[in-house]
Amino acid sequence: MSDVGQWKPVVGMLVISFAFAIVNLLLKKMIDQGTNNMVIATYRLSSSAIFLAPIAYFWERKGRPKLTASIFCHLFLGAFVGLTLTQYLFLLGLEYISVTFSCAFLNTVPVNTFILALLFRLEKLNMSSKAGRAKVLGTFICMGGAVLLILYKGIPLTNPRSEATTTHDILISGKKKRSWVAGSILSLAGCFMWSAWFLMQAKISKIYPCQYSSTAIMSFFGAIQSAALSSILKRKFSMWILKSKLEIISVLNAGIIGSGLCYVGMSWCIKQRGPVFTSAFTPFIQIFAAMFDFSILHEQIYLGSVLGSIVVILGLYILLWGKRTEAVDCGEKQAQLTDEEENHDTEAQISATNSKSNP
Numbered sequence: 001m002s003d004v005g006q007w008k009p010v011v012g013m014l015v016i017s018f019a020f021a022i023v024n025l026l027l028k029k030m031i032d033q034g035t036n037n038m039v040i041a042t043y044r045l046s047s048s049a050i051f052l053a054p055i056a057y058f059w060e061r062k063g064r065p066k067l068t069a070s071i072f073c074h075l076f077l078g079a080f081v082g083l084t085l086t087q088y089l090f091l092l093g094l095e096y097i098s099v100t101f102s103c104a105f106l107n108t109v110p111v112n113t114f115i116l117a118l119l120f121r122l123e124k125l126n127m128s129s130k131a132g133r134a135k136v137l138g139t140f141i142c143m144g145g146a147v148l149l150i151l152y153k154g155i156p157l158t159n160p161r162s163e164a165t166t167t168h169d170i171l172i173s174g175k176k177k178r179s180w181v182a183g184s185i186l187s188l189a190g191c192f193m194w195s196a197w198f199l200m201q202a203k204i205s206k207i208y209p210c211q212y213s214s215t216a217i218m219s220f221f222g223a224i225q226s227a228a229l230s231s232i233l234k235r236k237f238s239m240w241i242l243k244s245k246l247e248i249i250s251v252l253n254a255g256i257i258g259s260g261l262c263y264v265g266m267s268w269c270i271k272q273r274g275p276v277f278t279s280a281f282t283p284f285i286q287i288f289a290a291m292f293d294f295s296i297l298h299e300q301i302y303l304g305s306v307l308g309s310i311v312v313i314l315g316l317y318i319l320l321w322g323k324r325t326e327a328v329d330c331g332e333k334q335a336q337l338t339d340e341e342e343n344h345d346t347e348a349q350i351s352a353t354n355s356k357s358n359p
Helices: 003-032 037-060 069-094 099-119 130-151 167-207 211-233 245-273 275-279 282-297 303-357
Strands: none
Touching (some): 003 099, 003 275, 003 282, 037 211, 037 245, 099 130, 099 167, 245 275
């Protein structure tokens, strides 16, 4: 691979992280203006399905397998867990906390996936190896950072003079503290749902290996589920009307860019450099979000969120290092077994030749 080719996945993941930060920023502005979170999810998934459907039709029409009842159920359940519930919890949490803080919990997704894979016995753990111990250590550190994010807010680092000074302000500050905890728990729960979806997607990709078609179908199912859930929770027709250009641009950007082009880009990066490489760029979403959060939304940045984020990212990279080391070790063992088999075959051929020449 040329030097330019090596840098393409790096640049691609940085652009994708930048785009995800913008998507979350625009969604936060919509929520602050009073737009219902499930209405946002419905429009986002609808635009994603409309955008991906023609791509899936033309690119995968020759190799697309038949949509059986089993595949249909897997896609429907995958949409409910990975799209409907994930976005409901994450956007509901975004009502109480900042974009930067909510993105901090995205760094726990690889760790959550590892924990769920262990619980469902989809991944083996060898504590006698350095890689196995690194994965466990990274998991504990990351979870400790998540607990720190939820329980410790700390002092503001950007504008400390705006803190509560009167009894009324102290009462408001107490309510914000409870909202901080509620938003954190909702965001973490949303990340756990997304992690569960990764495990379900591994199964779906085997029985229906058409990523564009499966994503378009799940987006369609997710839009229907989100609309139904929104109607159950709040029956008000006026909430479905997008009143400003910003709201229309935000949902189209979230659907076409966030759920469409970014997904295609991430799939390409995974194919080029693997899932560990792609996961390593998750913290950049938070970094870009912090830049926008501070400069555009003028949100406070607190000591607890900074310390917790550092601990979470540290645990994430320790886990990813362990998985990378394990993958390299498995590759070396596989290569060694292949060499031994080739040597054994060569020796067998030589022995057969000698036996023929010496009757």
